Amino acid sequence: xxxxxxxxxxxxxxxxxxxxxxxxxxxxxxxxxxxxxxxxxxxxxxxxxxxxxxxxxxxxxxxxxxxxxxxxxxxxxxxxxxxxxxxxxxxxxxxxxxxxxxxxxxxxxxxxxxxxxxxxxxxxxxxxxxxxxxxxxxxxxxxxxxxxxxxxxxxxxxxxxxxxxxxxxxxxxxxxxxxxxxxxxxxxxxxxxxxxxxxxxxxxxxxxxxxxxxxxxxxxxxxxxxxxxxxxxxxxxxxxxxxxxxxxxxxxxxxxxxxxxxxxxxxxxxxxxxxxxxxxxxxxxxxxxxxxxxxxxxxxxxxxxxxxxxxxxxxxxxxxxxxxxxxxxxxxxxxxxxxxxxxxxxxxxxxxxxxxxxxxxxxxxxxxxxxxxxxxxxxxxxxxxxxxxxxxxxxxxxxxxxxxxxxxxxxxxxxxxxxxxxxxxxxxxxxxxxxxxxxxxxxxxxxxxxxxxxxxxxxxxxxxxxxxxxxxxxxxxxxxxxxxxxxxxxxxxxxxxxxxxxxxxxxxxxxxxxxxxxxxxxxxxxxxxxxxxxxxxxxxxxxxxxxxxxxxxxxxxxxxxxxxxxxxxxxxxxxxxxxxxxxxxxxxxxxxxxxxxxxxxxxxxxxxxxxxxxxxxxxxxxxxxxxxxxxxxxxxxxxxxxxxxxxxxxxxxxxxxxxxxxxxxxxxxxxxxxxxxxxxxxxx
Numbered sequence: 001x002x003x004x005x006x007x008x009x010x011x012x013x014x015x016x017x018x019x020x021x022x023x024x025x026x027x028x029x030x031x032x033x034x035x036x037x038x039x040x041x042x043x044x045x046x047x048x049x050x051x052x053x054x055x056x057x058x059x060x061x062x063x064x065x066x067x068x069x070x071x072x073x074x075x076x077x078x079x080x081x082x083x084x085x086x087x088x089x090x091x092x093x094x095x096x097x098x099x100x101x102x103x104x105x106x107x108x109x110x111x112x113x114x115x116x117x118x119x120x121x122x123x124x125x126x127x128x129x130x131x132x133x134x135x136x137x138x139x140x141x142x143x144x145x146x147x148x149x150x151x152x153x154x155x156x157x158x159x160x161x162x163x164x165x166x167x168x169x170x171x172x173x174x175x176x177x178x179x180x181x182x183x184x185x186x187x188x189x190x191x192x193x194x195x196x197x198x199x200x201x202x203x204x205x206x207x208x209x210x211x212x213x214x215x216x217x218x219x220x221x222x223x224x225x226x227x228x229x230x231x232x233x234x235x236x237x238x239x240x241x242x243x244x245x246x247x248x249x250x251x252x253x254x255x256x257x258x259x260x261x262x263x264x265x266x267x268x269x270x271x272x273x274x275x276x277x278x279x280x281x282x283x284x285x286x287x288x289x290x291x292x293x294x295x296x297x298x299x300x301x302x303x304x305x306x307x308x309x310x311x312x313x314x315x316x317x318x319x320x321x322x323x324x325x326x327x328x329x330x331x332x333x334x335x336x337x338x339x340x341x342x343x344x345x346x347x348x349x350x351x352x353x354x355x356x357x358x359x360x361x362x363x364x365x366x367x368x369x370x371x372x373x374x375x376x377x378x379x380x381x382x383x384x385x386x387x388x389x390x391x392x393x394x395x396x397x398x399x400x401x402x403x404x405x406x407x408x409x410x411x412x413x414x415x416x417x418x419x420x421x422x423x424x425x426x427x428x429x430x431x432x433x434x435x436x437x438x439x440x441x442x443x444x445x446x447x448x449x450x451x452x453x454x455x456x457x458x459x460x461x462x463x464x465x466x467x468x469x470x471x472x473x474x475x476x477x478x479x480x481x482x483x484x485x486x487x488x489x490x491x492x493x494x495x496x497x498x499x500x501x502x503x504x505x506x507x508x509x510x511x512x513x514x515x516x517x518x519x520x521x522x523x524x525x526x527x528x529x530x531x532x533x534x535x536x537x538x539x540x541x542x543x544x545x546x547x548x549x550x551x552x553x554x555x556x557x558x559x560x561x562x563x564x565x566x567x568x569x570x571x572x573x574x575x576x577x578x579x580x581x582x583x584x585x586x587x588x589x590x591x592x593x594x595x596x597x598x599x600x601x602x603x604x605x606x607x608x609x610x611x612x613x614x615x616x617x618x619x620x621x622x623x624x625x626x627x628x629x630x631x632x633x634x635x636x637x638x639x640x641x642x643x644x645x646x647x648x649x650x651x652x653x654x655x656x657x658x659x660x661x662x663x664x665x666x667x668x669x670x671x672x673x674x675x676x677x678x679x680x681x682x683x684x
Contacts, residue, residue, distance in 0.1 A: 038096030056165025142227030176348035227587020251557035313660035550607035
């Protein structure tokens with residue numbers, strides 16, 4: 001057959017025929033399609049299910065039969081292929097056109113209509129969406145693979161029955177019980193993951209991380225292949241990197257304008273202010289440079305986040321995800337409890353009392369988080385003790401070696417905090433699993449909150465203590481520069497060098513294997529590749545960067561420049577890792593960055609308070625107040641007033657810059673109006 005892939009124009013009665021072939025060990029083929037409009041000369045393999053070793057063939061046949069059954073009978077309405085042979089431990093899954101169209105409407109995805117505008121897709125009005133005839137154009141690869149995952153999770157038994165090939169203890173399936181969850185708990189299904197399209201992946205890599213240009217990313221291609229969460233992360237990283245150019249230029253200019261020795265002159269001025277003396281005016285550097293940097297950082301963080309929200313809303317419209325529906329979520333795979341009837345859905349599923357979850361959080365999670373915060377304080381005390389020892393040693397000898405040793409406590413403490421952060425992230429994940437949250441969104445929110453609280457305390461506690469309690473700005477400058485330099489060296493090694501070595505040497509055997517029989521060996525090669533760890537650590541890294549820049553850049557003007565250099569290579573390194581080193585992740589449709597956007601906004605708000613108090617504690621500001629005869633109380637009141645004024649300016653700026661462009665707002669309201677009209681016509 002020479003037909004377009006998965007189109008309704010192909011109506012041959014040979015249901016289940018497909019162009020996907022592997023090593024034949026018998027008459028294997030796709031399960032037949034139950035709808036004539038879904039029959040195609042090509043079936044696109046989307047998802048792979050790995051079963052337990054030596055699974056009973058009867059069990060595998062039963063699973064494929066349930067997958068192919070319509071949803072009204074408790075199935076998933078999908079297409080299944082037994083892989084290399086009927087006795088193997090893999091099942092390849094695809095989706096027919098009708099299933100994809102129904103799920104597109106359920107998810108609330110918007111697609112281009114016949115007028116070229118984005119409209120909420122309706123399965124009853126397919127004529128308004130010309131591209132719906134061709135699934136290769138209508139849906140992205142990531143959307144189709146997520147729909148398959150969604151369909152698998154909705155499979156539910158219609159009556160009590162026994163799964164063939166399993167023991168009596170494991171094989172009992174009760175009415176309305178989730179089939180996929182039951183098979184995973186019974187150990188029949190080991191893992192479910194989306195398949196890579198090697199040709200498209202290679203083309204994307206050449207366009208993404210292999211090109212010579214340092215700027216620009218194929219965001220549409222990334223969204224099409226990897227889905228919204230990955231595309232939003234890289235679009236934010238790209239937007240953030242471009243936004244670093246103005247503060248980087250300003251930092252370099254301010255550093256050039258500062259008089260020689262101005263940085264080290266803080267200590268001398270501080271000593272004279274404490275002693276009650278006033279230095280000569282010609283020897284006193286100006287305070288304007290740090291003031292400009294502090295005010296600019298506060299305004300920059302506000303404008304940056306507001307412009308990003310506008311950019312985010314434009315992307316969500318362009319990708320058809322700004323009108324997603326809210327539906328009752330299925331239990332996450334890791335959710336445990338006693339089987340019972342959910343009072344909301346009437347389905348049989350694991351139930352876990354809310355009071356038990358709250359008890360675990362209060363008596364388990366909170367004390368453990370507090371313990372790790374105590375370890376942060378313990379490390380901070382050790383850092384101060386080491387700093388005092390090295391400083392005394394340097395004052396007594398004053399050699400080149402002791403000058404180098406002045407940075408040793410900071411570097412050792414940075415390594416300590418990094419190791420503690422790595423350990424805590426594993427503990428936080430285990431704690432959140434133990435809390436047993438039903439929905440994936442609730443699980444992610446609680447996990448993110450735990451890590452954010454610790455990360456903020458772990459990364460910024462020492463800096464805040466140096467600035468506001470010790471009031472030692474030269475030490476703060478040295479500490480911040482050490483953090484930026486050490487973290488960048490560690491990140492560049494882990495982001496670029498290690499992935500290159502792993503891909504160059506460790507994965508070479510997989511490439512040789514795929515040269516023998518690309519289609520069959522590709523399945524086995526993807527099973528052996530580690531799962532994608534997610535974007536959690538990447539967002540944490542960007543959040544810490546943003547904190548250094550917005551909170552303390554007035555102390556170290558080169559902060560933005562160092563971050564800009566780091567992020568240029570960060571984009572290519574992250575792209576290389578996700579394309580070459582990990583298994584393809586499932587990506588649900590999303591309209592923004594979610595909880596991470598709120599975290600960046602909160603940090604931008606805290607930056608106003610931080611920069612105001614840093615200016616208040618600056619020796620040059622103290623000198624200015626001493627010369628002007630302003631008392632400490634009046635200076636404190638003045639700083640509070642300035643802080644409130646800047647917060648007000650920040651709020652006014654956020655109000656003046658709409659979160660979405662006017663054209664996006666109009667399009668969104670048009671879609672909402674058309675949806676209400678369609679619903680009203682259906683009721684009539």
